[in-house]
Amino acid sequence: MLILRCRFITINLAPLRPSHFQSHKLFHTTRFFRTPNLISTPRITSSSLPTTRSISDEARFARSVLFIPPGVEIEELTDDMVLPGSNIVIGPFAGHSQIKQVEFVKSSARARDCPKDDLPEIAILGRSNVGKSSLINCLVRKKEVALTSKKPGKTQLINHFLVNKSWYIVDLPGYGFAKVSDAAKTDWSAFTKGYFLNRDTLVCVLLLIDASVPPQKIDLDCANWLGRNNVPLTFVFTKCDKMKAAKGKRPDENIKAFQQIIRENFKQHPPWILTSSVSGLGRDELLLHMSQLRNYWDQ
Ligand SMILES: Nc1nc2c(ncn2[C@@H]2O[C@H](COP(=O)(O)OP(=O)(O)OP(=O)(O)O)[C@@H](O)[C@H]2O)c(=O)[nH]1
Numbered sequence: 001m002l003i004l005r006c007r008f009i010t011i012n013l014a015p016l017r018p019s020h021f022q023s024h025k026l027f028h029t030t031r032f033f034r035t036p037n038l039i040s041t042p043r044i045t046s047s048s049l050p051t052t053r054s055i056s057d058e059a060r061f062a063r064s065v066l067f068i069p070p071g072v073e074i075e076e077l078t079d080d081m082v083l084p085g086s087n088i089v090i091g092p093f094a095g096h097s098q099i100k101q102v103e104f105v106k107s108s109a110r111a112r113d114c115p116k117d118d119l120p121e122i123a124i125l126g127r128s129n130v131g132k133s134s135l136i137n138c139l140v141r142k143k144e145v146a147l148t149s150k151k152p153g154k155t156q157l158i159n160h161f162l163v164n165k166s167w168y169i170v171d172l173p174g175y176g177f178a179k180v181s182d183a184a185k186t187d188w189s190a191f192t193k194g195y196f197l198n199r200d201t202l203v204c205v206l207l208l209i210d211a212s213v214p215p216q217k218i219d220l221d222c223a224n225w226l227g228r229n230n231v232p233l234t235f236v237f238t239k240c241d242k243m244k245a246a247k248g249k250r251p252d253e254n255i256k257a258f259q260q261i262i263r264e265n266f267k268q269h270p271p272w273i274l275t276s277s278v279s280g281l282g283r284d285e286l287l288l289h290m291s292q293l294r295n296y297w298d299q
């Protein structure tokens with residue numbers, strides 16, 4: 001069995017159970033790619049294959065637990081193509097990923113008010129206080145870009161940030177903030193439908209999951225809703241630096257428990273990655289993953 005070694009946890013991914021969920025919308029279809037291979041993709045050698053499994057068993061297993069992007073043949077897969085601290089295979093669409101320039105463009109109250117220039121966008125979604133704004137600041141390496149706060153519910157609008165003049169990061173309002181009124185909760189539900197289902201330029205949703213707390217029903221409901229509606233998502237586990245949780249379980253235990261539940265609902269495990277906005281864990285890896293999603297969408 002393939003074991004993914006992360007920087008501070010080892011996750012043994014068992015084969016997934018089939019389910020009615022369809023997997024990643026963008027990456028389900030087989031298409032030719034036009035960009036050159038920017039990452040070396042060493043060929044698999046006979047010594048790197050398990051002796052007790054046939055290649056097809058291994059291929060089936062790899063497909064069920066790894067995120068294999070377009071342009072990567074399963075026979076070419078080697079351990080070093082998997083980003084550290086993730087199940088994400090890096091393929092030929094990965095390219096320039098660093099953020100050189102970022103500018104705030106606008107805040108929109110409704111999906112129809114969002115920018116209409118057809119640039120690809122990656123949205124950041126998660127519970128209030130999960131660390132959405134902090135992750136954006138970490139990715140762009142600027143403290144003041146997306147406002148962070150200890151007080152949940154700080155981000156109330158759809159905020160578009162233009163990156164390298166070519167794509168958007170979108171900071172969304174958090175869900176599950178206990179103190180919002182029923183009216184505000186209804187608005188959030190209408191907003192999700194409007195934005196996620198109709199935004200043609202949405203490349204992927206980064207669904208942030210707080211690794212310092214056990215799996216939350218509201219996060220699982222959100223993941224299942226996105227899965228059912230074929231909205232491409234990547235699980236980004238946040239606050240992985242909180243190794244000594246004051247109470248409860250450690251991040252690695254919480255992440256394992258979350259993934260176990262996801263395996264029961266998703267035929268193929270969506271991409272996932274460990275991050276910390278405090279230590280910078282997973283920052284460069286996540287940027288690289290975002291670049292391959294964007295470049296594939298953009299072709
Ligand atoms: N230890 C640790 N704390 C973090 C991390 N990311 C965010 N935080 C803290 O968590 C709190 C909330 O962070 P925000 O980035 O404002 O969260 P948000 O998801 O944007 O919140 P809303 O806008 O209210 O939905 C702040 O006190 C952050 O400092 C992390 O990686 N590690």
Ligand SMILES: [Mg+2]
Nearest residue numbers: 132133154155
């Ligand atoms: Mg915020």
